[in-house]
Amino acid sequence: MKPCKRCGAPIEGKILRKRVVHCNACSGKLAGAGNKRHGMSETREYAGWTAMRERCNNPTCHKFHLYGGRGIKVCERWDSFENFYADMGPRPKGYTIERIDNDGNYEPSNCKWATKTEQSRNRRGVYTPQEDQKIREAIALGYSFPQMAKHVGKSPGSVMSRTYYLGLRSGRPPTRASSRLTSQDGVRK
Numbered sequence: 001m002k003p004c005k006r007c008g009a010p011i012e013g014k015i016l017r018k019r020v021v022h023c024n025a026c027s028g029k030l031a032g033a034g035n036k037r038h039g040m041s042e043t044r045e046y047a048g049w050t051a052m053r054e055r056c057n058n059p060t061c062h063k064f065h066l067y068g069g070r071g072i073k074v075c076e077r078w079d080s081f082e083n084f085y086a087d088m089g090p091r092p093k094g095y096t097i098e099r100i101d102n103d104g105n106y107e108p109s110n111c112k113w114a115t116k117t118e119q120s121r122n123r124r125g126v127y128t129p130q131e132d133q134k135i136r137e138a139i140a141l142g143y144s145f146p147q148m149a150k151h152v153g154k155s156p157g158s159v160m161s162r163t164y165y166l167g168l169r170s171g172r173p174p175t176r177a178s179s180r181l182t183s184q185d186g187v188r189k
Contacts, residue, residue, distance in 0.1 A: 038082055045091045049084050052097055052106055072099075075107035088113065127154075127162055135163055 003010060040046050055067040056074050078084045087108040088097070098114035099106060131152050138148040148163070149156040
């Protein structure tokens with residue numbers, strides 16, 4: 001048995017050659033003191049930080065195609081959890097990190113803590129009244145769905161779905177003739 005290099009206690013078990021070995025008690029003390037950076041690895045903030053980095057940096061993450069695959073990055077400053085925490089502060093209960101501009105990167109000027117309700121309004125599929133108006137304008141101009149998509153700034157499939165949702169089923173506004181054929185109760189005559 002060899003003695004521990006730190007406290008002199010006998011070390012049991014196999015000892016590898018040319019390696020400084022400590023007893024279990026000293027190894028535990030060293031691991032706890034040497035590896036501790038911020039002491040927040042069990043917090044909600046740290047969990048949010050690691051999840052954010054995972055979905056932007058790890059191609060094997062199941063959400064990578066929605067973040068890193070779309071070009072969304074985490075700023076260099078937030079490579080350090082300490083900087084992330086200094087910029088974002090404590091995470092309120094029930095809140096998660098949100099990008100203000102859905103197509104922007106994770107950076108101090110573009111992120112905040114938000115509720116699920118707030119986040120549901122900041123999704124790619126959500127249309128604003130201004131975007132709905134652009135769809136109506138594009139229909140009035142006779143645009144095709146791909147042209148409408150460029151005009152509105154959304155995908156053709158999304159614009160097509162929204163057009164039908166707005167009641168503009170054919171991609172054109174209802175004509176007077178078709179509205180006259182429909183009675184007051186909404187049933188065609």
